[in-house]
Amino acid sequence: MTARLSAGRLWAMARKEWLHIRRDSRSLAMAFAVPAAMVVLFGYVITFDVRDIRMAVLDQSNTTQSRDLVDAFRSSGYFRVARQLTSDDQISPLLVRGTVRLVLVIPPDFARHLAAAEPAPVQALLDGGDANTASIAINYAQAIVTSYSATAVLKGVPLPVPIAVDSRVWYNEDLKSSSMIVPGLMAAIMMILSALLTSLTIAREWERGTMEQLAATPVHRLEVILGKLLPYLGIGAVDIVLVAVVGGVVFAVPFRGSPALLMVTGMLFLVGAQGLGMFISASAKSQFLATQLAMIVTFLPAMLLSGLMFDISSMPKVLQVISLVVPARYFIAATRGIFLKGVGLEVLWGQALGMLVFALAGLGLAVHAFRKEIV
């Protein structure tokens, strides 16, 4: 084995790998069509906005006041009154079948309590199964009821609102889910792509027996790793641009920061992710195990433990610590910072450092796993 790296051999390795990819049309589709499709799909489908919640009303009061309250729900735009009930036993089947999410029960003495300026209880029965939608529905209902109380005339005096909350949302003013998801998605796509594609490249050589051939050539192991890495780095760079453009054009996701910083951090992340993929494939040696491990080690954590969809700070402490070794976490924080906040290295240096460590570790692991085999 030669001690020095040769650009010629490196180039030859990269070309060989590129030919492998190009010949396999599905890999190519995976590399370019899937990221674009994912952005569009996620951007449209992932929405935390809750509207048109189906509700039923059991109005036992049946007065002008109670009908006004129901109208307040209806006109809010958040609820759609799907059923008017006449008795209690209609409630349970509706909730079990999921026909409605919320049942509003207005008791017979509702108007009398209101007239006496007393608390007038009404009951909201919710399908708590989907805790997220349920809590949002509760918040909407509370807000509607509060504003109804404020306008309802109590002893001739409306209930005042003593504190005005001037609430402003920064970076993502309309609270669009797509602005949150698209930058984060870049990290998930990179991770999945590199792990899936690269984890197979070495396992495939083992299974086909071509690894011995590769070992018999004068190629240095670092040349093998880097050579296999280069074509995927190119694909990754194109994907970064693709996601940013689709996000901007289709979903009007703002891009406020520096494109150069995005590229640099993206490349660091890719090197790490691919190093990890190769490490997995070099240690698994079978395509079945390699795919399984790649799925477990990269795909699911990148989706679920990275803050892409679920907030890390709401997770239990143990998982927050585990998430520190999920590289996608750093890249997602960086992309959101660059896209939405428009901040640079002065804020994101921690994330950049994390990804540099990841890149070196990935590369080191890949080279190390290789050493044992090709002597």
Next chain:
Amino acid sequence: VTVLGLDLGRLVQLVRKEARQTFRDPRALRVIFMAPILQLVIFGYAVTTDVKDAAMIVYDRDHTTESRELVQALTAGGYFRVASLAAKAEDLADALDHGRAIVALEIPRGFQGHLAAGGRASVQLLIDGTTSNTATVAQAYASQIILRFGQQHSPLVAQTAGTGAQGHGGTGLPGVDLRVRAWYNPNLESRVYNVPGVVCNLMMLMALLLTTLAVVRERELGTLEQLMVSPLTPGELIVGKTLPVVGIALVDLALITTVATLWFAIPLRGTLATLGLTSLAYIVCGLGIGLLISTVSSTTQEAFMTMFMFFLPAMIFSGFFFPVENMPVFFQYLTLLDPVRYYVEAVRAIFLKGAGLAVLWPDVLVLTLMGGGILWFAARRFHKTTA
């Protein structure tokens, strides 16, 4: 012995061969049985949409008992925690930029004075919108808490309320008092809802992976031709290949159901029979899709990518992360093609609502029809591609 045109002797031989091939590698064994448990535990904890302990930076320019009480009211519910105190206005923007806080609260000078005088006090709330779901929930919680605080501390409200408002529980204020009761999940923990969803996705992943790879591996090694020239009929080949997968998937289901109920204390209110039956129909769907993928793939890599292209949208459309009813209408119709959607719906109803077949028969019927149809189509294609 022949059943339905399948020779049982040959079938048993094939199943034995499959099992031996799968279990020969102890690492594969670990992946098949340990990985789902591990994933369920980790993701069961990760998949939470609750807002807890959100970091808040407070700039209190009033420095009165009332302003401190307002901050206390915000932190008391466990939704917010005070991460830091700002000394100047720039600190707020800085904390949001660095992500040290996602909520910034500014209480202006004169807050207490306005409140006591019965005037309109005001506070400013800045929220980091980059994680829009957390921001939405945090904004709603904070506004509610501040509003209620104001009503309890305003002399005007106390006046209006008079004496009639005492002793009724609730807010004790006049006006409509909304009392909320959440069924099936009284504490509104998102985990109770999401863990059954994780179960569904793990089952699909397992069924797909095992079926696809069982076939494609043989094709890649060239041993599929050997199987074809053996006296096995195509029907026997397919049944023999998929039967072990059904077995493994059912064992996995039992394992993860045990973990979900014992570890996460997710209530299983329905019957095991309903769960088993629904799962069987679902597993057959997964098998069929896996088989279909293997007929269009000649290498493991191809198979894996194709599987991924199916699995990812299937997962998103299933309503596992995001309720189907919140999607744009066009996509809602698209979800009707997704078997995972029916299973997710059914499994949640079985676990949380104790629903039986009387309620779930449409889902089970669709799954069975889909599974049967896909399997039939895949078997036909399989026949052609291998013959």
